[in-house]
Amino acid sequence: MRRFAIALLAGSLVPIAAFAQSASGPASPAREQPEELVELDYEQFTHKAASGNLAEVAMGELAQEKGSRPEVKEFGQRMIEDHSRANEALTAMAEKKGIKTPTEPGPEERETIQRLSALNGEEFDRQYAxxxxxDHRKDVAMYRAxxxxxxxxxxxKYATDTLPVLQEHLTLAESMAQEMAVMPEEASGQSR
Structure with missing residues (x-):
């Protein structure tokens, strides 16, 4: 199986791991980590993408429940709809090739979801944004590659069709984060 070289940030879950270490601490921008070359084959990509889709849905559900701002709740609903649809397409594609996709987020993602679920109101909104x-910066890079x-x-086709949706999510997330003054410095105005 051909391997695809994808330039990703060290550790694909850097944003999630940073949050898991300190939910209330300052943002740890993912770009501070050195870049490394990560090779993903078909099965690895589908596993990583499905796990990411499932995490986005779960966090979107939390945004619906715990968010205090209308834009956070709206963004959460969009994540539920778009990532559910993306995961259905991904799962169908993988099944045609005999690949089983995850049915729940990975361990680090579950830990992040658990920590995020402990927050409410404005603190939830800031950390979620x-x-x-x-996360969407990482996703855009992975899908583009x-x-x-x-x-x-x-x-x-799946990556090409999904990429514009992820780019739109990134733009919306950046706008939401800027309104709350939680935007990682290097992300400002760098939508891809």
Whole structure:
């Protein structure tokens, strides 16, 4: 199986891991971590993408429940809808190739979801907005690399079709984070 070289930040869950270490501490911008080359094959990409979709849905549900700002609740609803749809398409594509996708977020993502669930109101809003910026920046990079380099027609189409949605999510998350003054400095105005 061909491996796809994807330039990702060290540790694919840097934003989530940073939040897991300190939910109320200052934002730990993912760009401070050195970049490393991570190679993902078809199965690894589908596993990582499905786990990410499931985490976005779970955090979107938390935003509906715990968010205090209308834009946080609206963004959460959008995450539920778009990432559910993306995961359905991904799962169907993977099943055609005999690949089983995860049915729940990974351990680090579950820990982040648990920590986020302990927050309420404005603190929830700020942490959720920051996480969404950091996570969608990572997702855009991963999907762009797969859309550009995949030789598998189905995977290339999935990544190409999903990328504009993720880019829109990033733009919306950056706007939401800027309104709350929680925008990671280097992310400001750098939507891709």
């Amino acid at each position: 920051r996480l969404m910026v950091e 797969m859309a550009d380099s995949s030789e598998d027609a189905d995977l290339k």
